[in-house]
Amino acid sequence: MAKEITSQKTDYAQWYNDIILKAGLADYSAVRGCMVIKPYGFAIWEKMQQQLDKMFKETGHVNAYFPLFIPKSFLSREAAHVEGFAKECAVVTHYRLKNDENGDGIIVDPEAKLEEELIVRPTSETIIWSTYKTWIQSYRDLPLLINQWANVVRWEMRTRLFLRTTEFLWQEGHTAHATQKEAEDETVQMLNVYADFAENYMALPVIKGVKTANERFAGAIDTYCIEALMQDGKALQAGTSHFLGQNFAKAFDVKFSDKENKLDYVWATSWGVSTRLIGALVMAHSDDDGLVLPPSLSPIQVVIIPIYKTKEQKKLIDEKIAVILTSLKALHITVKYDDTENNRPGWKFAEYEMKGVPLRMAIGARDLENNSAELVRRDTREKINASLENIDVLIQNLLGDIQQSIYQKAKKFRDENIIQVNTFDEFTTALDQGGFISAHWDGTSETEEKIKDLTKATIRCIPLNNNEEAGSCIFTGNPSTQRVLFARAY
Amino acid sequence: MAKEITSQKTDYAQWYNDIILKAGLADYSAVRGCMVIKPYGFAIWEKMQQQLDKMFKETGHVNAYFPLFIPKSFLSREAAHVEGFAKECAVVTHYRLKNDENGDGIIVDPEAKLEEELIVRPTSETIIWSTYKTWIQSYRDLPLLINQWANVVRWEMRTRLFLRTTEFLWQEGHTAHATQKEAEDETVQMLNVYADFAENYMALPVIKGVKTANERFAGAIDTYCIEALMQDGKALQAGTSHFLGQNFAKAFDVKFSDKENKLDYVWATSWGVSTRLIGALVMAHSDDDGLVLPPSLSPIQVVIIPIYKTKEQKKLIDEKIAVILTSLKALHITVKYDDTENNRPGWKFAEYEMKGVPLRMAIGARDLENNSAELVRRDTREKINASLENIDVLIQNLLGDIQQSIYQKAKKFRDENIIQVNTFDEFTTALDQGGFISAHWDGTSETEEKIKDLTKATIRCIPLNNNEEAGSCIFTGNPSTQRVLFARAY
Numbered sequence: 001m002a003k004e005i006t007s008q009k010t011d012y013a014q015w016y017n018d019i020i021l022k023a024g025l026a027d028y029s030a031v032r033g034c035m036v037i038k039p040y041g042f043a044i045w046e047k048m049q050q051q052l053d054k055m056f057k058e059t060g061h062v063n064a065y066f067p068l069f070i071p072k073s074f075l076s077r078e079a080a081h082v083e084g085f086a087k088e089c090a091v092v093t094h095y096r097l098k099n100d101e102n103g104d105g106i107i108v109d110p111e112a113k114l115e116e117e118l119i120v121r122p123t124s125e126t127i128i129w130s131t132y133k134t135w136i137q138s139y140r141d142l143p144l145l146i147n148q149w150a151n152v153v154r155w156e157m158r159t160r161l162f163l164r165t166t167e168f169l170w171q172e173g174h175t176a177h178a179t180q181k182e183a184e185d186e187t188v189q190m191l192n193v194y195a196d197f198a199e200n201y202m203a204l205p206v207i208k209g210v211k212t213a214n215e216r217f218a219g220a221i222d223t224y225c226i227e228a229l230m231q232d233g234k235a236l237q238a239g240t241s242h243f244l245g246q247n248f249a250k251a252f253d254v255k256f257s258d259k260e261n262k263l264d265y266v267w268a269t270s271w272g273v274s275t276r277l278i279g280a281l282v283m284a285h286s287d288d289d290g291l292v293l294p295p296s297l298s299p300i301q302v303v304i305i306p307i308y309k310t311k312e313q314k315k316l317i318d319e320k321i322a323v324i325l326t327s328l329k330a331l332h333i334t335v336k337y338d339d340t341e342n343n344r345p346g347w348k349f350a351e352y353e354m355k356g357v358p359l360r361m362a363i364g365a366r367d368l369e370n371n372s373a374e375l376v377r378r379d380t381r382e383k384i385n386a387s388l389e390n391i392d393v394l395i396q397n398l399l400g401d402i403q404q405s406i407y408q409k410a411k412k413f414r415d416e417n418i419i420q421v422n423t424f425d426e427f428t429t430a431l432d433q434g435g436f437i438s439a440h441w442d443g444t445s446e447t448e449e450k451i452k453d454l455t456k457a458t459i460r461c462i463p464l465n466n467n468e469e470a471g472s473c474i475f476t477g478n479p480s481t482q483r484v485l486f487a488r489a490y
Numbered sequence: 491m492a493k494e495i496t497s498q499k500t501d502y503a504q505w506y507n508d509i510i511l512k513a514g515l516a517d518y519s520a521v522r523g524c525m526v527i528k529p530y531g532f533a534i535w536e537k538m539q540q541q542l543d544k545m546f547k548e549t550g551h552v553n554a555y556f557p558l559f560i561p562k563s564f565l566s567r568e569a570a571h572v573e574g575f576a577k578e579c580a581v582v583t584h585y586r587l588k589n590d591e592n593g594d595g596i597i598v599d600p601e602a603k604l605e606e607e608l609i610v611r612p613t614s615e616t617i618i619w620s621t622y623k624t625w626i627q628s629y630r631d632l633p634l635l636i637n638q639w640a641n642v643v644r645w646e647m648r649t650r651l652f653l654r655t656t657e658f659l660w661q662e663g664h665t666a667h668a669t670q671k672e673a674e675d676e677t678v679q680m681l682n683v684y685a686d687f688a689e690n691y692m693a694l695p696v697i698k699g700v701k702t703a704n705e706r707f708a709g710a711i712d713t714y715c716i717e718a719l720m721q722d723g724k725a726l727q728a729g730t731s732h733f734l735g736q737n738f739a740k741a742f743d744v745k746f747s748d749k750e751n752k753l754d755y756v757w758a759t760s761w762g763v764s765t766r767l768i769g770a771l772v773m774a775h776s777d778d779d780g781l782v783l784p785p786s787l788s789p790i791q792v793v794i795i796p797i798y799k800t801k802e803q804k805k806l807i808d809e810k811i812a813v814i815l816t817s818l819k820a821l822h823i824t825v826k827y828d829d830t831e832n833n834r835p836g837w838k839f840a841e842y843e844m845k846g847v848p849l850r851m852a853i854g855a856r857d858l859e860n861n862s863a864e865l866v867r868r869d870t871r872e873k874i875n876a877s878l879e880n881i882d883v884l885i886q887n888l889l890g891d892i893q894q895s896i897y898q899k900a901k902k903f904r905d906e907n908i909i910q911v912n913t914f915d916e917f918t919t920a921l922d923q924g925g926f927i928s929a930h931w932d933g934t935s936e937t938e939e940k941i942k943d944l945t946k947a948t949i950r951c952i953p954l955n956n957n958e959e960a961g962s963c964i965f966t967g968n969p970s971t972q973r974v975l976f977a978r979a980y
Contacts, residue, residue, distance in 0.1 A: 030564070030620050031608065034557035039636065042554045064532045067524035068610075068641055068657050069580070072587070074520070076595050086587045086596050090559070092610065093598065094581040095645040097562070105566050106576050108583065108607055117598055118521065120558075120582065120610070130520050140832060146529065151558055151641065155585040167558050342630065 005354075007288045012232040019282055020161045023291045023355050033159040033166030037275065040355065041162075043299035044278055045169065049149065051201050051296075052171065052273065055193050061145040061173060066127050068151075069118035074126040077251040081125065084218020088155035090120040090166075120153040125219060125244070125270055128174045129252040136176060136266055139258050143186075144176040162279030163236075163490050170274035176266045178258060180245075183267035187243040190271040191224040194239035202277065203294035203407035204228050204284050205414045206238055207436070207485065209461025214445050217270075221245035227460045227485070229414045230283040233434015235460045235487035238280050241271035279490075284410050285379075291356025292379055294406050295399040302328065302335045302395055303352045307345050307364035314339070316368055320388065327392040333399065353378060358402045359395060379406050420483070424474045427486070431457050436487050440480035442473035451475055457486045495844075497778045502722040509772055510651045513781045513845050523649040523656030527765065530845065531652075533789035534768055535659065539639065541691050541786075542661065542763070545683050551635045551663060556617050558641075559608035564616040567741040571615065574708020578645035580610040580656075610643040615709060615734070615760055618664045619742040626666060626756055629748050633676075634666040652769030653726075653980050660764035666756045668748060670735075673757035677733040680761040681714040684729035692767065693784035693897035694718050694774050695904045696728055697926070697975065699951025704935050707760075711735035717950045717975070719904040720773040723924015725950045725977035728770050731761035769980070774900050775869075781846025782869055784896050785889040792818065792825045792885055793842045797835050797854035804829070806858055810878065817882040823889065843868060848892045849885060869896050910973070914964045917976070921947055926977050930970035932963035941965055947976045 004022060006014040020026050025041030037045065053063070075086045096112030099105075121127065128146075135141060149171045159165050173190060177183040191208055198204045206226035216223040220242035228238050249255070249265035256266055285292040295301050304324070306317040321337055328335045336357075338348055345362065352360055356378060363373040373391065375384040379402050386394055417435030421427045430437050441447060441459065452458050466482045473480050494512060496504040510516050515531030527535065543553070565576045586602030589595075611617065618636075625631060643657045663680060667673040681698055688694045696716035706713040710732035718728050739745070739755035747753055775782040785791050794814070796807045811827055818825045826847075828838055835852065842850055846868060853863040863881065865874040869892050876884055907925030911917045920927050931937060931949065942948050956972045963970050 027621065027624070029557045030561060030617065031557045031559045034559060036557065036621050037555040039552040039554045043552065045555075046553065062529035062533065063536065064529045065527040065535075065659065067519045067521045067526065068643065069521045069524060071520060072596065072598075075587075082596060088586055090582045090608070091584040091587065091598050092580045093583045096578055097565075097576045097581065097609070106562065106572060108562075108581050118580070119587070127520065131517065131526050134517070153558065169555065 005288055005290065008231065015288070016279075016283060017161060019286055019291055019354075025278065025282070025291075026161050028161075031166075033156060035161050035165050037169070040299060041278060044281070044293070044297055045275055047297045047299065048197075048201075048277060049171075052193075052197055053149075055197060056147050056171075056173065059145075059189060059193060061147045061175075063148065064146050065148055065150070066124050066131065068121055070121050070124075070127045072117045072119055074130060075119060077126060078219045078247055080247070081219035081251075085122045085154075086119075088157070089122050090153045090155060092118040092120065121150070122152055122154045123270075123272075124148065124150070124152075124172055124174065125248050126252070129248040129254060129268070132174075132176055132266070133252050133254045136254055136256050138256055139178045142176055142178045142256060142266065143182065145173075145186075146175065147171055147173040160279075162282070163276055165275075168275050170272050172270060172272040175269045176249075176254070177269070178256065178267070180267050183245075183269050184243055187222070187224055187241045187269045187271070190269070191226065191239075191241040194241065194271070194273060195226050197273075198226055198228065198238055199407065201294065201296045202281055202284075203296070203403055203410060204238065204280060205407065205411040207461065207463055209463040209485065211240075211461060212445070212448060212459045212484070214448050215458060217242045219244060219247050220270075221247070224464075225461055227436075227487075228280055228284060229417055229436060229487075230280070230490065231413070232283070233417060233488075235436060235489040236276075236280050236283065237460070237489065238277060239271070239273040242269060244268035244270060283490075285406055286356065289350075290354030292406065293356035293358060295358045295403050298356065298358055299334065300336045300352075300355070300357045301333050301399055302359045302361060303348075303357045304335065304337045304361045304363065305345050305348050305352075306337075306339050307362055309365070313365040313368075316365070317363055320368060321363070324388070324391060328395065331392055331396050333392075333396060359398055361391075361395075377402060379409075418485070421474065422471070427474050428455060431455055431486070431488065434488075436460065436485045438483045438485055439474045440469075440471035440482075441484050442476050442478035442480055444476075447473060447475050451486070455488075457488050460485045460487050460489060495778055495780065498721065505778070506769075506773060507651060509776055509781055509844075515768065515772070515781075516651050518651075521656075523646055525651050525655050527659070530789060531768060534771070534783070534787055535765055537787045537789065538687075538691075538767060539661075542683075542687055543639075545687060546637050546661075546663065549635075549679060549683060551637045551665075553638065554636045555638055555640070556614050556621065558611055560611050560614075560617045562607045562609055564620060565609060567616060568709045568737055570737070571709035571741075575612045575644075576609075578647070579612050580643045580645060582608040582610065611640070612642055612644045613760075613762075614638065614640070614642075614662055615664065615738050615758075616742070619738040619744060619758070622664075622666055622756070623742050623744045626744055626746050628746055629668045632666055632668045632746060632756065633672065635663075635676075636665065637661055637663040650769075652772070653766055655765075658765050660762050662760060662762040665759045666739075666744070667759070668746065668757070670757050673735075673759050674733055677712070677714055677731045677759045677761070680759070681716065681729075681731040684731065684761070684763060685716050687763075688716055688718065688728055689897065691784065691786045692771055692774075693786070693893055693900060694728065694770060695897065695901040697951060697953055699953040699956075699975065701730075701951060702935070702938060702949045702974070704938050705948060707732045709734060709737050710760075711737070714954075715951055717926075717977075718770055718774060719907055719926060719977075720770070720980065721903070722773070723907060723978075725926060725975075725979040726766075726770050726773065727950070727979065728767060729761070729763040732759060734758035734760060773980075775896055776846065779840075780844030782896065783846035783848060785848045785893045788846065788848055789824065790826045790842075790845070790847045791823050791889055792849045792851060793838075793847045794825065794827045794851045794853065795835050795838050795842075796827075796829050797852055799855070803855040803858075806855070807853055810858060811853070814878070814881060818885065821882055821886050823882075823886060849888055851881075851885075867892060869899075908975070911964065912961070917947075917964050918945060921945055921976070921978065924978075926950065926975045928973045928975055929964045930959075930961035930972075931974050932966050932968035932970055934966075937963060937965050941976070945978075947978050950975045950977050950979060
């Protein structure tokens, strides 16, 4: 099975698609640009959701649900927002079908035209702030710390499984605050939650930074982001947290009276991550044999495969494994005992490699005699001949090691691929090798646009806590006070 | 606050709306027929989801996600299905907006018209079976036991918070099987899961039955349902499980080769429950002071309210409560210590009554001296002067009692309101008093329709394991072999 995967070197994009399809993460659908998230891919998303939801609740947030549809006029209320989101979106114009009078199936009933068209939400700031207007009168109603798990639709022209699909699943936090400082703190807090999740659960090293004006969320004052590096040297934005100032409060006239009974507009943030993270997970860690999953997010952490010839041997293995299953479950380790008879052990080995299961344990009749089993790590392929005595604890430790080791490998790769350059020549050469390019920039949108047009590279972020450093812009030679990170990006 | 609720007797519909709005379960939105599920209402939905999801997984199901949009032509593939679902639905016709050339805001771009319109899913049989076609070739691919948590849209003319909204949240299971028997068994299994959930978690007694042809899901061979009785004597369908036969497999040409290598169409089921269950929860148990929630689904199970005059008193109470909070959490009891100072204890009492919190504990300085506290049950209003010694275990037991007692009360009411009648006069008289009417019916759709036109009553179900009993139809006098349950319904 593994042989069917295109190698990364041959064609990275095809390698990516092969893994998604063959590991059973997702599938194409009959609807343009929309994908089907298959059970194995969805199980990863569920793991991500559970952990993120826990982190959101620990930081005081609650979940709610707002309508899928947004009246067309709402999108226009915030000037920058409409420019960013009104363009490519799904528009509902009618609310009924009817039988064609010529017997030609069903047609849209022209009499059921909506007075005002509805947009399928590309993001929910407008519908949520129109609601917050009725919920917020006084400082006592603040802060509102609300998150929503939802589907959104952006009519993308070029789509790619998980990374860019017409419909995708995400969470969007929308908070309302009495002061600018509180909203800014919230923005940074959620950026840190995302970075924590990426590094400690996805094993994905990220750079925290702030976007330039060009790359900012439409309607935001500041967009913070976490940026990761994929194995092909392209960057991927893994999450964003926006400080929205009073823009949406002004657009929807949401004022509150403070303790001195003075009216002011409410301060806002929004922040989100999406099923795109599954694409990042694939691109960051996997190899030519399939997925490599960090144990923290792996739907199956250990697979046990019995090897036997006779029923008697099988029975002895079953008995031994039953005890091990119980002790692994007691350690909250997700284990699958695959003793199905449809496929031979070799086929199963390849299948679970493809699916990225972090640890495989094989046990045969002779292993049983020696009270041992063979463990194989998915990440390093290392084989370990382990005694069955305390194998549960060994497995627990190995899973911890694998989690760390996947992270360290990705971090080493990322760190080795942050290249400092000082001239535009160096810049274009470095770009073609991939990675983050650390370079001086004169701070203007004009220069940023020109560099993008010439090289397809964008400024991924201005890293937080960046060092002050005098220099001159690689493109214009104008003075600059700090380096920023450029890259070609997904 | 409680005074603002309309009493059930004055206006049941208004009472219902008052509770939804004032307990903070949901709110109206700017989009016709769509509601906002507020954090407290959503917390109940999360509890429902967690429990149901656990039950689905324990019965071998996995989650996946299919597209929001359905190509218009897909709906027409199954003849009965299109009649049921193609009529009132949201239709996406365009994929872009643009700035109006007259400067009049944004308009739908006429050049961005879709070749084929997309329907926002009212239910997902068609998009899912079009996908299953590519997943199923052999009996080895079966069964497919997949569930989806999703939003769906049905363009209802008259909407009502939770009970009937244009957009709602639900889960829809879609399974594929090699044999008719296996699919039928699955249909009944999921009906039993729903009944178990309704009775043991929602404390909602339900009657399991099968729908008549008139009330069947569009495209099903058989629709099984659980039916509950609300406090105004109207019935509410709380969940359905459909045996779809080979209808969708035929519509989407989904065949498999069996062990003998013979091709046959795949057998199907689908089953779902929705946010409507929150409406059922409100209507089944609540009273004129607000919500009454079963402890199993209550976002807060116990609220503790301190009563004090001095900071010293507060400090002593805090110290005592800290210990109790720890021991309650160890018992997995969800507890809230409301020591906010914005509102007085009396206001808080009314607020948590409104929100249906099953147990309230109030503790003052004198209670502390006596090492006691006052517990009040939301369901019976019973006051219990309890020693703080082992109060955690007492609370645990009381929560169990409340869960049982709410169920028993609803069951007694339901049982007392199943009325046997033998003539049409008795039937109409009984109907006006509300409840399930058990009556003979001649088995024809025609009679059923006429009764519905005259009385607005529908056959809710033919109960499973119904007694055979010779009789004559209350409407036509024609012979009948069993009684069925009629009611007016939500």
